[in-house]
Amino acid sequence: MIKERFDAIVVGAGPSGNAAAYTMAKEGLKVLQLERGEYPGSKNVQGAILYANALEKIIPDFREDAPLERHIIEQRLWTMDDASHVGMHYRSEDFNEEKPNRYTIIRAQFDKWFSRKVREAGVTLLCETTVTQLLRDTNGKIIGVRTDRGGGTAFADVVILGEGVNGLVGQRSGLRPELNPDSVALAVKEMHFLPREVIESRFNLKGNEGVVIEAMGTITAGMTGTGFLYTNQESISVGIGCIVSDFADNGTSPYALLEALKNHPSIKPLLANSECKEYAAHLIPEGGYYSIPELYGDGWLVVGDAGQFVNAVHREGSNLAMTTGRIAGETVVWLKRRRDEMSKANLAEYKRRLDETFVMKDLRKYKKIPDFLHGNKQVFGLYPKLFTDAAQTWFRVDGTDKRTKENEIFKSFRKGRTLPGLIGDAFKLARAWR
Amino acid sequence: MHIVVCMKQVPDSAQIRVHPVTNTIMRQGVPTIINPYDLFALEEAMRLRDRFGGEVTVLTMGPPMAEDSLRKALTFGADRAVLLTDRFFAGSDTLATSYALAGALAKIGEEFGKPSIVFTGKQTIDGDTAQVGPGIAKRLRLNQLTYVARIAELDLAAEEITVERRAEGGVQVLSTRLPVLVTMLEGTNEMRRGTLEDAFRAARTQVVTWSAADAGITDLTKCGLRGSPTIVKKVFAPSARAEKAHQIPTADLSFEALAEAVMGEIFARQPAIEGDLMRFSSGQ
Ligand SMILES: Cc1cc2nc3c(=O)[nH]c(=O)nc-3n(C[C@H](O)[C@H](O)[C@H](O)COP(=O)(O)OP(=O)(O)OC[C@H]3O[C@@H](n4cnc5c(N)ncnc54)[C@H](O)[C@@H]3O)c2cc1C
Numbered sequence: 119m120i121k122e123r124f125d126a127i128v129v130g131a132g133p134s135g136n137a138a139a140y141t142m143a144k145e146g147l148k149v150l151q152l153e154r155g156e157y158p159g160s161k162n163v164q165g166a167i168l169y170a171n172a173l174e175k176i177i178p179d180f181r182e183d184a185p186l187e188r189h190i191i192e193q194r195l196w197t198m199d200d201a202s203h204v205g206m207h208y209r210s211e212d213f214n215e216e217k218p219n220r221y222t223i224i225r226a227q228f229d230k231w232f233s234r235k236v237r238e239a240g241v242t243l244l245c246e247t248t249v250t251q252l253l254r255d256t257n258g259k260i261i262g263v264r265t266d267r268g269g270g271t272a273f274a275d276v277v278i279l280g281e282g283v284n285g286l287v288g289q290r291s292g293l294r295p296e297l298n299p300d301s302v303a304l305a306v307k308e309m310h311f312l313p314r315e316v317i318e319s320r321f322n323l324k325g326n327e328g329v330v331i332e333a334m335g336t337i338t339a340g341m342t343g344t345g346f347l348y349t350n351q352e353s354i355s356v357g358i359g360c361i362v363s364d365f366a367d368n369g370t371s372p373y374a375l376l377e378a379l380k381n382h383p384s385i386k387p388l389l390a391n392s393e394c395k396e397y398a399a400h401l402i403p404e405g406g407y408y409s410i411p412e413l414y415g416d417g418w419l420v421v422g423d424a425g426q427f428v429n430a431v432h433r434e435g436s437n438l439a440m441t442t443g444r445i446a447g448e449t450v451v452w453l454k455r456r457r458d459e460m461s462k463a464n465l466a467e468y469k470r471r472l473d474e475t476f477v478m479k480d481l482r483k484y485k486k487i488p489d490f491l492h493g494n495k496q497v498f499g500l501y502p503k504l505f506t507d508a509a510q511t512w513f514r515v516d517g518t519d520k521r522t523k524e525n526e527i528f529k530s531f532r533k534g535r536t537l538p539g540l541i542g543d544a545f546k547l548a549r550a551w552r
Numbered sequence: 553m554h555i556v557v558c559m560k561q562v563p564d565s566a567q568i569r570v571h572p573v574t575n576t577i578m579r580q581g582v583p584t585i586i587n588p589y590d591l592f593a594l595e596e597a598m599r600l601r602d603r604f605g606g607e608v609t610v611l612t613m614g615p616p617m618a619e620d621s622l623r624k625a626l627t628f629g630a631d632r633a634v635l636l637t638d639r640f641f642a643g644s645d646t647l648a649t650s651y652a653l654a655g656a657l658a659k660i661g662e663e664f665g666k667p668s669i670v671f672t673g674k675q676t677i678d679g680d681t682a683q684v685g686p687g688i689a690k691r692l693r694l695n696q697l698t699y700v701a702r703i704a705e706l707d708l709a710a711e712e713i714t715v716e717r718r719a720e721g722g723v724q725v726l727s728t729r730l731p732v733l734v735t736m737l738e739g740t741n742e743m744r745r746g747t748l749e750d751a752f753r754a755a756r757t758q759v760v761t762w763s764a765a766d767a768g769i770t771d772l773t774k775c776g777l778r779g780s781p782t783i784v785k786k787v788f789a790p791s792a793r794a795e796k797a798h799q800i801p802t803a804d805l806s807f808e809a810l811a812e813a814v815m816g817e818i819f820a821r822q823p824a825i826e827g828d829l830m831r832f833s834s835g836q
Pocket residue numbers: 129130131132133134135136152153154155158159161162163165166167168169247248249250280281282283285286287305306307357399400401402421422423424427428433434435436437439
């Protein structure tokens with residue numbers, strides 16, 4: 119047992135746990151943070167997009183020393199079939215600003231950096247230490263944790279769970295149900311190394327500019343999911359993810375999907391001659407608003423992926439993790455200042471504050487999207503095919519007059535999905551989006 | 553009793569690769585670890601401390617980031633950590649390294665009590681020389697016991713230690729007087745998992761950090777590149793060796809006999825294959 123008593127114990131040193139621990143320690147609270155991995159970031163999928171705003175609210179001058187790869191100046195959204203893609207590209211010089219808005223990062227390095235800031239703020243971090251159980255008093259209030267190290271208990275006024283998507287501690291303690299395979303995606307991803315200059319010429323970049331490609335279509339073999347590709351300084355992250363229950367029904371392996379994506383004629387030349395150094399797989403909670411579990415109780419709060427805080431439509435996760443972590447930390451500091459108990463009634467303030475942020479507002483806005491996508495697989499198989507075929511019909515010059523081509527395209531859509539089907543899909547999507 | 557364990561942070565050799573074109577070692581992004589042999593020394597030191605009382609200090613010379621491995625050692629249960637770091641030490645070979653470590657050990661003796669035992673691993677995985685331990689012993693006039701497989705006895709009153717040393721063709725049982733330098737063999741024990749309190753203490757402990765001057769090392773001509781007569785002329789990836797292959801003379805063998813001989817060789821080394829093949833050919 120650690121005899122010292124803490125104001126707060128934080129489980130996990132991902133973006134959410136780090137944000138919470140940092141926020142509390144900065145305000146003078148005594149914080150113990152426990153991380154299962156050998157070092158923060160060691161268990162994290164490599165290569166991701168960092169949304170500056172959420173981090174700025176925690177560490178305003180992070181750009182000075184955080185390990186950032188490239189700032190994103192171009193976004194490509196692709197709809198793919200087996201041989202082609204139709205794309206919407208947005209590139210803007212406005213993104214070459216003094217304080218860029220989005221960056222690519224390598225999580226292992228970024229998490230290490232963030233953790234250093236957390237420790238400098240005064241947090242005591244213990245790595246290779248897994249929390250196995252939450253400890254309760256006779257009234258059921260959570261008062262500490264048990265770990266897998268010998269003699270391993272520690273006590274605090276409040277425990278903040280930032281244990282990630284498959285948070286076993288919270289599940290085992292009955293704070294939230296087990297993950298539902300319908301509402302988590304399994305993503306696999308690889309890092310491909312290439313010289314800087316090659317990446318820059320291939321993607322038409324200079325300096326630290328970067329590109330993101332997000333893709334949907336036949337690449338997911340009819341399953342609900344998306345593929346992605348980000349440029350780092352000297353590597354490219356490429357990956358694909360689909361809903362877990364779809365993988366189970368479909369029988370396709372994630373690795374086979376990724377292989378197919380890498381060999382797609384639109385992707386292959388971007389990766390040519392690269393050396394693949396890392397392969398990783400990870401879950402993403404994608405159930406959205408309706409899958410958010412209980413977020414607080416007597417002596418505990420949940421932050422980040424453990425609370426299902428991911429906006430799957432916009433592929434945002436770490437910013438929601440950092441924001442929920444920060445707000446949990448601020449709530450605890452606020453209660454501490456008022457000398458209030460860390461009771462369920464008082465910690466409800468966390469949820470009230472969250473409701474005022476983009477986190478809850480966005481998740482509420484898109485609450486019907488996960489169901490829509492899950493129930494309307496035509497979005498991932500049929501439509502991409504229709505779009506790419508239409509593009510081909512339109513651009514191929516073969517002596518057919520344009521009106522006939524227009525009719526052909528329209529017919530193909532009607533045949534593929536019937537007129538009521540098409541209109542119905544549009545309505546359903548509009549309603550889910552609203 | 554005070555025990556000092558000298559250890560080194562090394563690149564994880566399992567993850568080092570040689571550049572296919574330039575044939576140079578690619579060190580970027582390779583994770584670092586505590587030299588695995590040193591862990592056996594550290595565990596042995598802690599076992600002696602647990603039995604006889606006293607303290608274990610870990611000492612390393614290296615760049616500032618070597619602090620990570622010292623912290624790890626504290627998490628395992630060491631009591632104190634000393635980092636010897638100075639740009640004057642950069643480029644040290646084994647001669648210069650043993651000079652610097654011997655200096656730091658002398659200083660540790662003054663500050664924290666004279667060590668009765670200094671441990672090192674049997675060698676490092678990046679240099680593989682096994683020279684640093686004996687070098688330290690020589691400089692500090694310690695008795696030395698190398699390639700130790702087991703500490704059989706330690707008599708503090710009589711200031712005597714008895715160990716088993718693995719040697720070609722058998723085990724030597726050796727006794728000598730303290731203070732002594734011991735280099736530990738691999739596989740002699742298993743590193744413990746520190747308790748939660750160990751981890752907590754490690755996170756709170758300040759690593760003692762010394763420059764050359766702090767450690768009282770004044771003759772800088774014996775340090776770093778200047779003090780290192782060894783020069784690495786070339787680093788290359790060895791090509792596969794032919795001797796590794798077993799050769800079967802073919803001179804007067806018929807094809808059938810040759811096939812028999814090859815199969816025989818394979819089955820002799822991989823008996824499982826024979827069974828599998830038999831089953832396969834009999835259609836089961
Ligand atoms: C392939 C992929 C790509 C992604 N891309 C992006 C992206 O581009 N942009 C973006 O914003 N988001 C992205 N995300 C989502 C983002 O990674 C997560 O939302 C974010 O990491 C959540 O942070 P967290 O702190 O809640 O959890 P995590 O980052 O998962 O951290 C949880 C930590 O808790 C530790 N832990 C777990 N259990 C215990 C225990 N019992 N005891 C001690 N420690 C424990 C873990 O080791 C881990 O370090 C992506 C996710 C995946 C899988």
